[in-house]
Structure formats: structure tokens, C-alpha cells
Amino acid sequence: MEIVESIEAVRAIRWQNPSLTWGLVPTMGALHEGHLSLVRQALIDNDRVGVSIFVNPIQFNDRADLERYPRQIEQDTRMLAELGVDVIWVPSEQTMYPARFQTYVDVELMTRSLEGVARPGHMRGVTTVVSKLLHVFEPTRAYFGQKDAQQAAVIQQMVRDLAFRSEIMVCPTWREADGLAMSSRNVLLDPVERQAATVLYRALMTAQRAWLNGERNAQYLKTLMTEIIQAEPLARIDYISVADPADLIEIERQVEQGLISMAVYIGKIRLIDNITVGV
Ligand code: PAF
Numbered sequence: 265m266e267i268v269e270s271i272e273a274v275r276a277i278r279w280q281n282p283s284l285t286w287g288l289v290p291t292m293g294a295l296h297e298g299h300l301s302l303v304r305q306a307l308i309d310n311d312r313v314g315v316s317i318f319v320n321p322i323q324f325n326d327r328a329d330l331e332r333y334p335r336q337i338e339q340d341t342r343m344l345a346e347l348g349v350d351v352i353w354v355p356s357e358q359t360m361y362p363a364r365f366q367t368y369v370d371v372e373l374m375t376r377s378l379e380g381v382a383r384p385g386h387m388r389g390v391t392t393v394v395s396k397l398l399h400v401f402e403p404t405r406a407y408f409g410q411k412d413a414q415q416a417a418v419i420q421q422m423v424r425d426l427a428f429r430s431e432i433m434v435c436p437t438w439r440e441a442d443g444l445a446m447s448s449r450n451v452l453l454d455p456v457e458r459q460a461a462t463v464l465y466r467a468l469m470t471a472q473r474a475w476l477n478g479e480r481n482a483q484y485l486k487t488l489m490t491e492i493i494q495a496e497p498l499a500r501i502d503y504i505s506v507a508d509p510a511d512l513i514e515i516e517r518q519v520e521q522g523l524i525s526m527a528v529y530i531g532k533i534r535l536i537d538n539i540t541v542g543v
Contacts, residue, residue, distance in 0.1 A: 284311040288403035294334035294448035298438035323389030460498040502527035
């Protein structure tokens with residue numbers, strides 16, 4: 265396994281043998297089972313696999329969030345070596361955003377809801393960094409998790425709009441035994457908060473059960489989830505949404521197909537989660 269930093273080194277490895285297929289798993293490090301499941305899928309689908317690790321400053325709209333984002337490069341490297349990854353790309357900030365950097369990629373409509381409202385500039389930061397990662401690495405396939413449902417949808421849109429050659433693979437959310445979606449931010453929860461954080465999954469499961477039992481009213485589903493979250497003293501709702509999975513526009517009335525998603529603060533830590541119904 266090679267660990268590289270520069271764009272030239274990545275391209276040299278990628279194009280050593282042009283007939284091989286490559287999977288890329290873009291990450292910000294602090295790897296957990298969710299990331300590893302993406303890597304395992306990439307290893308199944310491709311001849312070679314690369315993982316990028318870069319804590320992307322331009323997708324954080326809150327400085328404190330960026331500063332406390334967990335960093336554990338040695339542990340990450342060990343985990344990836346054990347899985348049999350071929351290359352880890354750890355670009356520096358200078359590599360990704362050289363002096364006088366001024367080119368951004370912005371997907372318009374789909375980023376104006378959900379995380380786009382709650383975290384202005386976040387999605388533009390994600391699409392900009394992912395474009396650069398895809399442009400430099402040119403993977404046959406790139407892997408993202410369904411846990412960041414809007415991110416995955418927006419990246420798919422961007423890749424279609426700008427005719428990137430890579431295929432975008434979206435893999436299922438990995439959960440702890442009690443349902444909490446795996447996230448690098450989970451390590452920041454203290455034991456009491458960690459317990460409280462299960463409220464997101466409980467709320468989503470309640471909505472799913474109601475939908476499966478025939479409830480189609482979007483407002484009612486949101487009320488059900490709101491009541492469950494509000495009953496948890498450590499939780500504070502950022503948003504709860506029932507949206508059309510195709511365009512991410514909020515559904516006002518009947519939900520036949522829906523992306524049910526939420527962002528909830530548990531103490532200071534903001535967690536997101538989602539499920540789909542009827543898809
Ligand atoms: O999902 C993430 O970890 C990040 O948003 C990504 C896709 C690696 C871009 O920085």
C-alpha cells in the first residue's frame with residue numbers, strides 16, 4: 265500500500281496500467297465501519313482501490329466544528345492496510361487549495377434545501393472538493409454513503425451535469441446495534457449523549473412504521489418524529505424533513521415516495537440521519 269500526497273503521485277499510480285479499474289472512496293478520515301463497508305464494496309467491484317483522506321475546510325461553515333472534527337490518520341492507515349487498499353491519498357490543504365484558489369462547483373436547486381439551509385456553503389464545499397478529487401484521481405467508480413443522502417444525490421447530479429467519467433456508487437447506511445447511524449462525529453458524544461443519540465433512529469423508525477401502516481400525510485409524519493425528538497431532553501431539532509427523493513423538494517401533502525431526513529443536535533454535536541420510503 266502506498267501513501268501519497270501530491271497530484272502527480274496519484275496520477276502516476278492511477279495510470280501505471282490504464283487497463284485496470286479503480287475505485288475511490290473519498291473520506292475525511294476518522295474511519296469507522298461505515299467507511300470500511302464502502303471500501304469493501306470498492307474492493308469487490310474494482311481491480312484497485314484508493315481512499316482519499318482530507319478534512320475539507322471549505323465544507324465547514326462552523327469553525328468550532330472544523331476544529332473538533334476527529335483526526336486519527338495513523339489508525340486510519342492501519343485499518344486501510346488491513347483491508348488491502350492499494351493507495352491512500354492524503355493531500356495537503358496547499359494541494360487542494362493552492363494560493364489564489366478561486367474556482368468552485370455549485371449545484372443549484374438541490375442544494376437549497378435541507379443541509380443547504382442549515383449549513384450555508386457546505387454543499388458547495390463538498391461539490392468543489394469532490395470534483396477536484398474525481399478530476400485528479402479519475403476513478404472508474406467513486407463510493408459514497410446513503411447516510412449523507414443529500415450529498416449523494418447532489419454528487420450524482422453534478423456528475424451527470426458535468427459529464428464526469430466516474431460512476432457514483434451509493435451504499436447503505438451502517439448502524440450501531442442500537443440503530444445509531446455510524447458517523448465520525450459519534451466519538452465526540454459523551455456516554456449520556458451517546459445514549460440520547462438513539463432518538464434519531466427511533467423517530468425515523470416510528471415514521472417508517474406509520475408509513476408502512478398506510479399513513480401518507482407528510483405533516484403528520486413530521487409531527488410524530490418531532491414529538492419523539494422533543495421528548496429527549498438532550499436533543500434539539502435543526503430540521504425534520506419529508507422530501508421528494510428525486511429533487512429534494514419538501515412534500516407538503518401525500519408521501520408515496522419520500523426521503524425522510526433530519527438533523528438534530530445532541531448537546532453540541534449535530535447528527536444527521538435518514539431513511540427512504542416507497543423507493
Ligand atoms: O462525506 C464526507 O466524508 C465528505 O463530505 C466528502 C465526500 C469526503 C467530501 O469532503
